[in-house]
Amino acid sequence: MxxxxxxxxxxxxxxxxxxxxxxxxxxxxxxxxxEAISELVDNSIDARFPNKKINIDLKVSSxxxxxxxxxxxxxxxxxAKSIRLGFxxxxxxxxxxxxxxxxxxxxxxxxxxxxxSQKESTDEFVVTYDEDEWMTDGDWNKYPFTIRHGRExxxxxxxxxxxxxxxxxxxxxxxxxxxxxxVRFGPFIKNKILxxxxxxxxxxxxxxxxxxxxxxxxxxxxxxxxxxxxxxxLRGLNRDYFGFNTFRRGxxxxxxxxxxxxxxxxxxxxxxxxxxxxxxxxxxxxxxxxGTSSYKAVYEALRKYFVDKEPRLKKxxxxxxxxAGIVEGVARQVNMFSHGIKHMEQxxxxxxxxxxxxxxxxxxxxxxxxxxxxxxVTDLGGNLCHAAIVAREFNIPAVVGTxxxxxxxxxxxRIIVDGNDGIIxxx
Amino acid sequence: MKPNHxxxxxxxxxxxxxxxxxxxIHFYPNKFPAIIKEYETLARKCxxxxxxxxxxxxxxxxxxxxxxxxxxxxxxxxxxxxxxxxDLDELTFLVEFDGRxxxxxxxxxxxxxxxxxxGPIHEYYVDRLKQYARxxxxxxxxxxxxxxxRAIALQRDLMQGEYADLYLQDALxxxxxxxxxxxxxxxxxxxxxxxxxxxxxxxxxxxxSKKKLDLIINLARHGQSAMAKKIxxxxxxxxxxxxxxxxxxxxxxxxxxxxxxEEENIRLRQRQDELHxxxxxxLIRAKKIFKTAEFxxxxxxxxxxxxxxxxKDVMGxxxxxxxxxxxxxxxxxxxxxxxxxxxxxxxxxxxxxxxFYFFVWFLPDELKAKVMTPDKKSFSLKSL
Numbered sequence: 001m002x003x004x005x006x007x008x009x010x011x012x013x014x015x016x017x018x019x020x021x022x023x024x025x026x027x028x029x030x031x032x033x034x035e036a037i038s039e040l041v042d043n044s045i046d047a048r049f050p051n052k053k054i055n056i057d058l059k060v061s062s063x064x065x066x067x068x069x070x071x072x073x074x075x076x077x078x079x080a081k082s083i084r085l086g087f088x089x090x091x092x093x094x095x096x097x098x099x100x101x102x103x104x105x106x107x108x109x110x111x112x113x114x115x116x117s118q119k120e121s122t123d124e125f126v127v128t129y130d131e132d133e134w135m136t137d138g139d140w141n142k143y144p145f146t147i148r149h150g151r152e153x154x155x156x157x158x159x160x161x162x163x164x165x166x167x168x169x170x171x172x173x174x175x176x177x178x179x180x181x182x183v184r185f186g187p188f189i190k191n192k193i194l195x196x197x198x199x200x201x202x203x204x205x206x207x208x209x210x211x212x213x214x215x216x217x218x219x220x221x222x223x224x225x226x227x228x229x230x231x232x233x234l235r236g237l238n239r240d241y242f243g244f245n246t247f248r249r250g251x252x253x254x255x256x257x258x259x260x261x262x263x264x265x266x267x268x269x270x271x272x273x274x275x276x277x278x279x280x281x282x283x284x285x286x287x288x289x290x291g292t293s294s295y296k297a298v299y300e301a302l303r304k305y306f307v308d309k310e311p312r313l314k315k316x317x318x319x320x321x322x323x324a325g326i327v328e329g330v331a332r333q334v335n336m337f338s339h340g341i342k343h344m345e346q347x348x349x350x351x352x353x354x355x356x357x358x359x360x361x362x363x364x365x366x367x368x369x370x371x372x373x374x375x376x377v378t379d380l381g382g383n384l385c386h387a388a389i390v391a392r393e394f395n396i397p398a399v400v401g402t403x404x405x406x407x408x409x410x411x412x413x414r415i416i417v418d419g420n421d422g423i424i425x426x427x
Numbered sequence: 428m429k430p431n432h433x434x435x436x437x438x439x440x441x442x443x444x445x446x447x448x449x450x451x452i453h454f455y456p457n458k459f460p461a462i463i464k465e466y467e468t469l470a471r472k473c474x475x476x477x478x479x480x481x482x483x484x485x486x487x488x489x490x491x492x493x494x495x496x497x498x499x500x501x502x503x504x505x506x507x508x509x510x511x512x513x514d515l516d517e518l519t520f521l522v523e524f525d526g527r528x529x530x531x532x533x534x535x536x537x538x539x540x541x542x543x544x545x546g547p548i549h550e551y552y553v554d555r556l557k558q559y560a561r562x563x564x565x566x567x568x569x570x571x572x573x574x575x576x577r578a579i580a581l582q583r584d585l586m587q588g589e590y591a592d593l594y595l596q597d598a599l600x601x602x603x604x605x606x607x608x609x610x611x612x613x614x615x616x617x618x619x620x621x622x623x624x625x626x627x628x629x630x631x632x633x634x635x636s637k638k639k640l641d642l643i644i645n646l647a648r649h650g651q652s653a654m655a656k657k658i659x660x661x662x663x664x665x666x667x668x669x670x671x672x673x674x675x676x677x678x679x680x681x682x683x684x685x686x687x688x689e690e691e692n693i694r695l696r697q698r699q700d701e702l703h704x705x706x707x708x709x710l711i712r713a714k715k716i717f718k719t720a721e722f723x724x725x726x727x728x729x730x731x732x733x734x735x736x737x738x739k740d741v742m743g744x745x746x747x748x749x750x751x752x753x754x755x756x757x758x759x760x761x762x763x764x765x766x767x768x769x770x771x772x773x774x775x776x777x778x779x780x781x782x783f784y785f786f787v788w789f790l791p792d793e794l795k796a797k798v799m800t801p802d803k804k805s806f807s808l809k810s811l
Binding site: 361420 | 586677691
């Protein structure tokens with residue numbers, strides 16, 4: 001920052017040591033619980049031994065969040081610098097900004113402790129941060145660091161314990177956390193790189209439900225490359241849960257990213273996983289740097305690729321949304337009113353597992369057919385008609401009271417039943 | 428809109444019904460004009476009184492049973508008294524008998540099962556219940572992406588309630604049946620063998636599976652052991668169906684379902700067991716969240732929606748006697764006679780309203796007039 005001194009200027013050196021509140025402020029990044037914990041899991045995954053599965057144990061309660069791994073652990077120098085803002089050994093990788101541990105931990109709690117050790121060492125290193133103590137007595141140049149001696153040599157790993165939590169943990173949030181970590185770290189779990197235990201329960205990799213096959217994608221745009229797969233899913237209750245999980249160097253960057261897609265996708269939506277190289281990411285690792293020319297090039301290439309692959313399906317009918325869920329299947333016209341036992345046997349036999357029953361209304365003695373059905377569509381009925389009740393009981397989608405399903409839908413036709421909105425589409 | 432200020436039009440006799448496959452809504456108020464006042468009086472009495480509604484439902488069900496017995500006995504007596512009745516005489520009797528059966532059905536079955544359980548009052552309570560369910564989620568501070576799925580799950584639990592209807596009860600009875608059969612090694616092995624046969628599509632396998640199912644049916648039908656008696660009890664609905672349909676097909680279907688969906692039925696049982704506690708917790712949460720008047724209305728909506736669903740089922744039990752009577756003893760004979768008199772007539776499946784939307788077109792004029800002449804008298808079991 002040299003510049004020539006003019007005659008009417010005086011040059012002085014000023015102190016720009018960060019204000020102590022900076023350590024608090026880095027946590028105010030707009031994280032949510034899942035994102036903050038993902039940062040810590042990311043760090044643990046980075047610290048795995050080469051070619052060895054890492055075990056990460058996450059415990060979340062209303063008082064404490066604790067994350068332990070059996071990775072490489074830190075030596076004295078790295079442990080001592082772990083609290084330092086902007087310090088990172090990970091040049092050219094995710095985590096290169098050296099902020100994740102601090103931002104995540106200070107977002108989650110007022111107090112955190114890092115305990116780490118390496119194999120073949122009897123020393124264990126401890127760094128503790130307490131927001132109140134830091135603000136009253138903290139000194140950027142004299143940060144307390146503890147070395148505990150006499151540790152078991154065979155163990156290595158790092159534990160981060162966060163206390164005096166800043167967020168309320170309830171059952172909903174815990175369920176959401178489990179779901180999102182299953183999505184975020186699904187590729188590591190699937191590839192047997194990671195065993196992630198959340199409150200004693202082993203996390204399973206999230207698998208989206210794809211209709212038909214997975215299509216490979218392999219695009220090159222200048223220095224940028226896009227590889228991965230895509231397919232179609234049926235829309236869920238959250239209409240925004242489609243798009244891509246995007247990865248950079250094997251690490252998840254965004255979930256449900258709409259890059260290259262029309263954001264207004266209807267019942268059949270595009271979903272997939274894309275590994276994108278050559279595009280920089282933001283410092284919080286939560287997004288791509290969208291202003292860059294490399295991102296724009298990738299966006300354009302994907303838009304061109306997907307523009308004629310976004311289906312607009314024809315709506316055939318609508319009715320009461322009697323039971324939630326969306327399924328695709330073969331329509332089977334089942335007449336539950338014509339009498340005669342032979343007829344009943346024939347009608348029941350029409351329905352294979354997953355077929356969609358199309359009928360004027362349901363009758364109890366056709367229960368076997370109903371059990372085999374993937375969904376029910378009726379001409380008649382309201383919210384508490386038998387078809388609606390039975391569909392809710394057996395947890396299959398149902399649209400009732402369409403007035404004309406048995407006239408409009410053909411036997412054997414492939415249709416999609418949207419029990420959330422009460423609409424039938426041509427598949 | 429609070430229920431005690433429920434708009435008067437919701438309590439009036441409805442103009443249409445969503446589940447009215449046989450168009451009763453257009454026939455009954457003209458054929459039996461007194462039904463309008465009867466329904467509107469009951470609607471005013473019961474619309475916010477779940478216990479009153481249940482009492483009325485039970486009373487009506489009992490009347491259906493008693494009225495049916497009375498009519499069935501009179502039918503028997505008529506045939507005994509007229510062993511050589513002409514076709515026209517028998518047809519005249521059948522038309523008149525059908526009118527009486529329809530009157531019983533309209534005033535006692537249809538009011539509960541259709542006018543209340545599918546009509547505007549039911550619509551009102553279900554909508555309010557759904558709205559309350561959404562509010563219960565809103566104040567919980569659920570993340571935006573979870574909102575819809577949680578709201579729908581809660582609505583589903585509240586609308587299903589703790590009562591297991593006929594369909595679910597059948598599935599739960601299937602679960603209990605299989606659990607009993609699994610206690611015995613021999614029958615357990617038999618279930619596994621049938622399971623394999625059911626999964627195959629071949630007609631031979633189907634026949635073989637029926638033969639093996641016969642072993643279980645015979646055990647339940649004739650067995651004297653405690654297990655056999657319990658199984659017969661669990662399958663009572665299928666046995667009743669088998670009896671009036673004069674075939675074991677309903678038993679094959681029920682047992683096939685029991686074996687094919689063995690695991691799913693265990694999960695259904697668990698879900699049903701958990702639902703009691705779930706509903707209890709929802710009510711506790713609602714009490715904390717809603718104002719006193721709102722909580723009262725929420726509970727009322729839950730109870731009334733539950734009443735409508737339950738009494739559809741209670742009344743549905745009458746199907747086992749009403750439908751065979753109508754199909755076999757009335758319409759079966761009607762077809763035999765009318766087909767001889769009128770070549771334009773053809774056989775088809777009919778429900779209780781078959782006389783006024785089908786047979787009436789093929790009857791002699793004087794009987795047509797009989798079907799379409801209003802019966803203005805109000806209903807009583809005595810004068811039926």
